[in-house]
Amino acid sequence: SIGFLLFKEGYGFADMDTSSCQSMLECLVGHLDYGFRSAPVWGSWEEDWVMLLFDYAYNMFVILILVAIISGIIIDTFADMRASQQEKQEDMDNLCFICSQNRSDLERESVKFATHISQDHFMWVYARFLLYIEEEDDTLLTG
Secondary structure, eight states: OOOHOOOOOSSEEESGGGOOOOOOOHHHHHHHHHHHOOEEESSSSOOOOOHHHHHHHHIIIIIIIIIIHHHHHHHHHHHHHHHHHHHHHHHHHHHHTTTOOHHHHHHOOOOOHHHIIIIIIIIIHHHHHHHHHHSOGGGGGGO
């Protein structure tokens, strides 16, 4: 928007000339589309201090800061996904799927966790039982 107000004509991008912008919204869309790929290209070779400051400010803001923000968001999202996956894995390693008792409570009662989940509450036995109930005729289920 600053470029649109200060330099209505005279600069563009490698693939787009901004001198044809009719509104600030049209120029903003062009800047969002082309601005991440390249810096402004000036139509005339005469640079003054305003053009130089605009170039450096544009490069600092758009190319460095906004790309760093977007990269940070992506990295943070992957870190959250990794933490969520580790939490699920910890639950699978330390909680019984059937009774939700944790490993330390079971072992305090002198019950080995591996024995509990493989014999006492083997989840595939419960899955088979649920499948049996699902397939059984409703009139035979009197329980």
